Amino acid sequence: MVCINITAVLSSVFDGFEMYMMSRCNFNSTDPKDIEYIRSYYFRKVEFTRFDSSVGKFVGYTEYGVKNAEAWNNQPGQLARMRAKKETYCHNNIGVDYSAVLSKSAKPYVKLHSMITPSSHHPAMLVCSVYDFYPSKIKVSWLRDGKEITSDVTSTEEMADGDWYYQTHSHLEYTPRSGEKISCVVEHASLKEPLKTDWDPSSSMPESERNKLAIGASGLILGLILSLAGFIYYKRKSRVLISNHSI
Numbered sequence: 202m203v204c205i206n207i208t209a210v211l212s213s214v215f216d217g218f219e220m221y222m223m224s225r226c227n228f229n230s231t232d233p234k235d236i237e238y239i240r241s242y243y244f245r246k247v248e249f250t251r252f253d254s255s256v257g258k259f260v261g262y263t264e265y266g267v268k269n270a271e272a273w274n275n276q277p278g279q280l281a282r283m284r285a286k287k288e289t290y291c292h293n294n295i296g297v298d299y300s301a302v303l304s305k306s307a308k309p310y311v312k313l314h315s316m317i318t319p320s321s322h323h324p325a326m327l328v329c330s331v332y333d334f335y336p337s338k339i340k341v342s343w344l345r346d347g348k349e350i351t352s353d354v355t356s357t358e359e360m361a362d363g364d365w366y367y368q369t370h371s372h373l374e375y376t377p378r379s380g381e382k383i384s385c386v387v388e389h390a391s392l393k394e395p396l397k398t399d400w401d402p403s404s405s406m407p408e409s410e411r412n413k414l415a416i417g418a419s420g421l422i423l424g425l426i427l428s429l430a431g432f433i434y435y436k437r438k439s440r441v442l443i444s445n446h447s448i
Contacts (some may be wrong), residue, residue: 220244225413226291231299236353238287240268254287306391307366309334311398313385323374327400329385333366341371344397346381377402 220243238254249266250273252259258274261267273279306439311418318326326382337359344351356371371385384399 224286224290226295228291228295231292231295233288233292236287236291236295238291240283240286242269252283253406254284255431257284259283305335306389307333307335308391309389309396311385311387311388313398313400318374322435323376325375325377327373327375327383327385329371329387329398330368331370331387332368333390334368334391334437335366336390337361337367338390339367339369341369342372342385342386342388343371344382344386345375405438 222240222242224238224240227239229235236254238252240252242246242250244265247263249263250259250261250269251271257268258280261270311334312330314328314330316326316328318324327343329343331339331341339359341356343354350373353374354371357369359367359369361367373383375383385400386396387396388396389396
């Protein structure tokens with residue numbers, strides 16, 4: 202359920218404590234039947250009276266609040282105005298929020314990496330980290346040679362970054378096998394099809410080691426090229442010598 206909070210603070214102060222009122226709309230669609238308007242009254246951070254459109258009247262939570270609720274419930278004009286807030290206050294604002302923000306989505310960014318496993322059951326662990334997605338609902342799963350893995354998988358809840366975006370992390374403990382293919386699959390409202398990221402074991406190698414490996418591979422290729430060039434030169438030189446000897 203999506204919740205919008207709009208707060209109005211009153212200027213009344215009693216013994217250094219402020220009394221304030223908060224109105225909010227709870228909803229999961231723009232349909233009026235899925236909208237709830239709530240107005241709460243607080244003093245010293247304690248809610249003492251509330252109007253809830255689902256109940257249709259005021260309810261008190263303290264001795265003072267009960268007296269207030271009884272008095273306000275006996276005022277037909279006050280109740281009528283509060284019951285109308287669901288339409289006049291919530292419905293209009295929800296339409297704006299849906300069109301401006303809530304109907305939008307942001308594609309996730311996926312990073313797959315290995316880490317030391319704390320478990321003694323498996324020697325390896327992969328972490329699929331998913332960042333910068335909106336809305337928060339998302340599904341992260343694992344494939345091993347095309348088949349979904351359901352055991353030895355743990356995932357965090359979707360965590361808000363504080364800037365409308367979310368992140369989540371899924372951990373897979375496993376025992377590596379030669380030639381296998383492990384993938385992290387992300388499904389989200391912003392994606393037309395699932396986003397699959399394959400694990401590359403070489404990506405877990407430190408950068409210095411990867412550089413050494415690249416330099417070694419380059420040297421090997423260069424050596425093969427030079428050897429091939431020398432062999433071709435030798436063969437051609439041999440044919441020239443044989444031809445001259447025959448003459």
